[in-house]
Structure formats: structure tokens, C-alpha cells
Amino acid sequence: MTPFLESHQTFFAQIAGFFIVEDRILRTGGGLVTRADVESLWETAVAKMVSVLEDQFSRMMTASHLLLIKDYVSLLGVTLRRYGYAVDPLLDVLSKHRDKYHDLLLNDCRKQISEALAADKFEQMLMKKEYEYSMNVLSFQIQTSDIVPAFPFVAPFSSTVPDCCRIVRSFIEDSVSFMSYGGQLDFYAVVKKYLDRLLVEALDSSLVRLVKSQSLGVSQAMQVAANMVVFERACDFFFRHAAQLSGIPLRIAERSRRDFPLKKSRDAVEELLISLLRNKIDDFMLLTDSINWMADDPPQSGNEYSNEVLIYLETLVSTAQQILPVQVLVRIVRGILSHISDKIVGMFLSDSLKRFNGNAVIGIDTDLKLFESFAEDQSQIFGEPDDSELKMALIEARQLVNLLMSNHPENFLNPVIRERSYNKLDYKKVVSISEKFRDSSDRLFGTFGTRGAKPNPKKKSLDALIKRLKDVS
Structure with missing residues (x-):
């Protein structure tokens, strides 16, 4: 009449006590009961206990309750097994409800x-x-x-x-x-x-x-x-x-x-952290709107955005070193530098940028050198065996700037040189960016050369590059 959780100890204890006494009578009663009688009675009791357990376990929704019942069933099994009773059907009930117990837990x-x-x-x-x-x-x-x-x-x-x-x-x-x-x-x-x-x-x-x-x-x-x-x-x-x-x-x-x-x-938290930090970098990258893409002279110490980003990066790393382990910090910094590289390439690809000249490229080269120097310094601080690992995160922007500063951009078409020096650059990106490049005389490298002007070898080389890449694509 009482809940099973409260009465199970008495229930199992009385059954155990009864069959311990039956075993004693079987061994000392001089034939008062037979083994067949005891075993038949035990089979009936086991069937009843299994039925009760199946019913109770199916209704229990608390892991600790299942564990409490299991402990007493286990105790009953250990005790009566010593007296020769077969307790496997009871233990099978526990095995059957193993998954339910762990799901609740x-x-x-x-x-x-x-x-x-x-x-x-x-x-x-x-x-x-x-x-x-x-x-x-x-x-x-x-x-x-x-x-x-x-x-x-x-x-x-x-x-x-x-x-x-x-x-x-x-x-x-x-x-x-x-x-x-x-x-x-x-x-x-x-x-x-x-x-x-x-x-x-x-x-x-x-x-x-x-x-x-x-x-x-x-x-x-x-x-x-x-x-x-x-x-x-x-x-x-x-x-x-x-x-x-x-x-x-x-x-x-x-x-x-x-x-x-x-x-x-x-992985998710590192991606989140890199994403949050990229958003911060993006705020500084808004300063790129002030870049003079047709400057008469290259900026002496880089563009304004690069100095602001560098100050932020140095402050960030100084703070992060107090919290993040080195291996995590390296992954975070690599992710940020990779984003900076993407943003630099993105500036050249942007629809809002219609043209740029060599002086602007020299300015971006100065910016990149600042970021590369920062990457090398961090590699030494972090104790990285390969001090170029972080620097490699900037590789796409570096290869693009190198190509734009090259006197022989057509070398990009040479498979050996391309694999060695420009292997991160995409054909279509190179075409799109190269078509915006003007020389210092404000002539487009390509079809708008001024008639009668002295031939510019770099102009001819880039023009050939553009034509060949368009044919390939």
C-alpha cells in the first residue's frame, strides 16, 4: 500500500529472509521440504519480483531512484546466490534498464x-x-x-x-x-x-x-x-x-x-573569438577610405589604418597572453592576420576602387611590412620554431603587392615562377586588380596607352598578362 521507493527494502528483505530460512530447513529439516519445492517456490518469487521491477522501473523518471532500487536488488542477488538460488533473471532486469538509467542521468x-x-x-x-x-x-x-x-x-x-x-x-x-x-x-x-x-x-x-x-x-x-x-x-x-x-x-x-x-x-569558441576580433579590425579598416589611391608620392610611414590596427594588435596580444595558452593565442593571431590579408586584397578588388597607381601600392607594401614585422616578433615571443608561420597568414596580400611592384608581372604566367612566388593568387582576382592599375603618367596599363609615348616595359608586360589570363579564363 506504500510507494515502492519507500517499501522496496522491506519487500526484498522479507523475500531474502524467507528463502534463507527455506534453505536452512531444506538442509536441516530431515526431508520436511524438498529441493523441488524450494526451487518451484523460488521461481514463483523471482517471476513476481521481475514483474514488480519491470513495472516500477518503467514508471521511474529519476536516476537516483533507479540506482537506489538497483542497489537493493544487487544486494539480494549477491546474498541469495550464496545459497544456491538462480538470480540471473533479476540481474537481467537491471541490464535491460541500463540505458534508461543513463539517459536519466x-x-x-x-x-x-x-x-x-x-x-x-x-x-x-x-x-x-x-x-x-x-x-x-x-x-x-x-x-x-x-x-x-x-x-x-x-x-x-x-x-x-x-x-x-x-x-x-x-x-x-x-x-x-x-x-x-x-x-x-x-x-x-x-x-x-x-x-x-x-x-x-x-x-x-x-x-x-x-x-x-x-x-x-x-x-x-x-x-x-x-x-x-x-x-x-x-x-x-x-x-x-x-x-x-x-x-x-x-x-x-x-x-x-x-x-x-x-x-x-x-573550435566554435575560437571561431567566435576570431570573428569578434575581425569585427574590431573591420572598424579600423574603415580608415582605408582616406587612402589616396592616385598619390603623387607614397606615404612615408604607411597608411593611417595600419598604424591603428597595429596598436590594437599589440594591446590585444599583451592582454591575451595573461589568459590564453600559447597554442590558442597563435591560432587566434594567425586568424586575425589572415583576415587583414583578405581585407587588403579586398580593397584592390572593391568596386568603389576604380584606379590606383604605383605610389599607392608602395604605401600598401609599407603597411604589409609593419604587419609582417609584428608577425615575426610574435613568433619569437611565442617561441614558435618556424618564425614565418604567422607571417604566412599574410601571404596572399604579400604576393599580390609583390606582383604589382614587379617590373615583369608577365612572369606570373610562368608555371615555375607562379608556383614559387604567386601560388596563393587567383587568376580572376589578378585580372580584375591589374586592369585598375595606372602608371605615374595616369595611363592605364592596357588598352589606353597614349599614342607616341615611350613604350613602358612594365605596361607591356602587365598588358600581356591581362590578355593571357582573360584567354585562360
């Missing part, structure tokens, strides 16, 4: 993760005492050094990291707890499968939703990106923890490791 964890993300201000955590460091860092083995830091300690991550680590660790422990019944020894593969689902379907998906919610500014996105690096170390801990609780050697767990399960959110 996943839903609970998904809600907790969403709450943790909603509560986070995405600022670096401050820990004032050693116990806080132990609870938030050492507990999940996400420290970068074995040396305990001085306090107060500013962590490289925000509160989301330890909060979500606690949720995942609890999930692992609850999963192992549910799977450890009936003397099972090899259930790590099952626990790992559900752990993968938690990390991908709950944590990764929640982080992706956060990133796509458009609620993050530059500093917050930067902190989330920094969090992802710490989560990568935490994931190593999760799989080791699952292996240890499942009783298997760590080397076996390591062999079965998959790629970083939070890859989608890691």
Missing part, C-alpha cells in the same frame, strides 16, 4: 551543466586558500605544476571548469555504481561509452550553445577558449578515473582513448 547532468554555465561570469577564478586549490584543481588533476602555488592564486580558468568537472566525476561514479552488480568485472567499455555520450551530448553541446548564443564579448570568449585547454587535461582525468573505478589497468584505458571529445566547442 545524462538529462540530470545536462541541466546541471547548463546551470553551471549560466552562473559563470567567465572571469579567472581566485583561490585564497590551499583547500580551494585542492578542491578545484588537484581533485581533477588539471594543475600544470606539482608545486603548490602561493595564495591568493589566480587560476587560468573560470568557475565553469571545476563545476563541470564535479558533475562529470559524479556521473562516472554513479555509472560505475549502477554497473557493478552481479559480480560483473569487465564493464569499463560500457562506462566509457556513456562517459563519451556525456562529454559529447551534454558538455560539448552545452558549450556550443553558449558560444552560439551571441552573449559573449571578446574577454568572455577569450576565457572560454582558455577553459577549453584545461578541459582537455580534465578529460584525461575523467577516463583515468573511470578506468580506476572499473578496476582495469590504466594502460588499457589509454589504448582505448578517443580524440578530444569537446572538439566542436573548442
Whole structure:
């Protein structure tokens, strides 16, 4: 008459007690009961328990309730198996509801993760005492050094990291707890499968939703990106923890490791951060409207926009170094420099630009040299083995400017030279931009040469280039 959750202990305890007594009578009663009688009675009892469990499990919608019932069923099974009773039908019910239990557990964890993300201000955590460091860092083995830091300690991550680590660790422990019944020894593969689902379907998906919610500014996105690096170390801990609780050697767990399960959110937040920073760069690029594309003399120290962008980049990197790990910062800076390169090429392609001369190209070349110098400096600061890696992000703009400054632009048609010096340039872009190029006498390189003027070798070369490229396209 009482709810099963409240009465199940008494229900199973009375059945266990009854059959322990029956076993005692069978062994000491001098034939008072027969083995066939006891086994028949046990089969009836098992059928009834299976029916009750199937009914109750089908209606339960709380993971902790299923786990509570499972613990007592498991205890009943272990106890009566010692007396020779067949308990497999009861354990089969637990196996049958394994997926339901983990689905409910996943839903609970998904809600907790969403709450943790909603509560986070995405600022670096401050820990004032050693116990806080132990609870938030050492507990999940996400420290970068074995040396305990001085306090107060500013962590490289925000509160989301330890909060979500606690949720995942609890999930692992609850999963192992549910799977450890009936003397099972090899259930790590099952626990790992559900752990993968938690990390991908709950944590990764929640982080992706956060990133796509458009609620993050530059500093917050930067902190989330920094969090992802710490989560990568935490994931190593999760799989080791699952292996240890499942009783298997760590080397076996390591062999079965998959790629970083939070890859989608890691990529998404870096894309968001680069996008936000590109928008900032675009604001500075509005200053390109003031460029004199038919200047009588090239600008001595580059155009105004380049100096403003450079100041912003240097300030940004100085701030980001306090939050972002080097490997992330390199990817972010590379993305920004690539965008600057695209914007420079885009200026030449723009419909609003009708013509430009060599002095304007020299000015853009000076701008590019400033950006390239910045890229080289950052590569040295970041300790990049190849100091040209960041500089390569500017390669399309550099090749275009080199082509426009070349005395023999027709060399672009030579496959060997093109592959070596202009391999990032698109044929159609080269045609469109080259047709706007005028020499210092304001003559278009192409069909509008002034009759009787001294032939310009560069004009002839570029004119031939345009003609040949048009024929190819």
C-alpha cells in the first residue's frame, strides 16, 4: 500500500529472509521440504519480483531512484546466490534498464551543466586558500605544476571548469555504481561509452550553445577558449578515473582513448573569438577610405589604418597572453592576420576602387611590412620554431603587392615562377586588380596607352598578362 521507493527494502528483505530460512530447513529439516519445492517456490518469487521491477522501473523518471532500487536488488542477488538460488533473471532486469538509467542521468547532468554555465561570469577564478586549490584543481588533476602555488592564486580558468568537472566525476561514479552488480568485472567499455555520450551530448553541446548564443564579448570568449585547454587535461582525468573505478589497468584505458571529445566547442569558441576580433579590425579598416589611391608620392610611414590596427594588435596580444595558452593565442593571431590579408586584397578588388597607381601600392607594401614585422616578433615571443608561420597568414596580400611592384608581372604566367612566388593568387582576382592599375603618367596599363609615348616595359608586360589570363579564363 506504500510507494515502492519507500517499501522496496522491506519487500526484498522479507523475500531474502524467507528463502534463507527455506534453505536452512531444506538442509536441516530431515526431508520436511524438498529441493523441488524450494526451487518451484523460488521461481514463483523471482517471476513476481521481475514483474514488480519491470513495472516500477518503467514508471521511474529519476536516476537516483533507479540506482537506489538497483542497489537493493544487487544486494539480494549477491546474498541469495550464496545459497544456491538462480538470480540471473533479476540481474537481467537491471541490464535491460541500463540505458534508461543513463539517459536519466545524462538529462540530470545536462541541466546541471547548463546551470553551471549560466552562473559563470567567465572571469579567472581566485583561490585564497590551499583547500580551494585542492578542491578545484588537484581533485581533477588539471594543475600544470606539482608545486603548490602561493595564495591568493589566480587560476587560468573560470568557475565553469571545476563545476563541470564535479558533475562529470559524479556521473562516472554513479555509472560505475549502477554497473557493478552481479559480480560483473569487465564493464569499463560500457562506462566509457556513456562517459563519451556525456562529454559529447551534454558538455560539448552545452558549450556550443553558449558560444552560439551571441552573449559573449571578446574577454568572455577569450576565457572560454582558455577553459577549453584545461578541459582537455580534465578529460584525461575523467577516463583515468573511470578506468580506476572499473578496476582495469590504466594502460588499457589509454589504448582505448578517443580524440578530444569537446572538439566542436573548442573550435566554435575560437571561431567566435576570431570573428569578434575581425569585427574590431573591420572598424579600423574603415580608415582605408582616406587612402589616396592616385598619390603623387607614397606615404612615408604607411597608411593611417595600419598604424591603428597595429596598436590594437599589440594591446590585444599583451592582454591575451595573461589568459590564453600559447597554442590558442597563435591560432587566434594567425586568424586575425589572415583576415587583414583578405581585407587588403579586398580593397584592390572593391568596386568603389576604380584606379590606383604605383605610389599607392608602395604605401600598401609599407603597411604589409609593419604587419609582417609584428608577425615575426610574435613568433619569437611565442617561441614558435618556424618564425614565418604567422607571417604566412599574410601571404596572399604579400604576393599580390609583390606582383604589382614587379617590373615583369608577365612572369606570373610562368608555371615555375607562379608556383614559387604567386601560388596563393587567383587568376580572376589578378585580372580584375591589374586592369585598375595606372602608371605615374595616369595611363592605364592596357588598352589606353597614349599614342607616341615611350613604350613602358612594365605596361607591356602587365598588358600581356591581362590578355593571357582573360584567354585562360
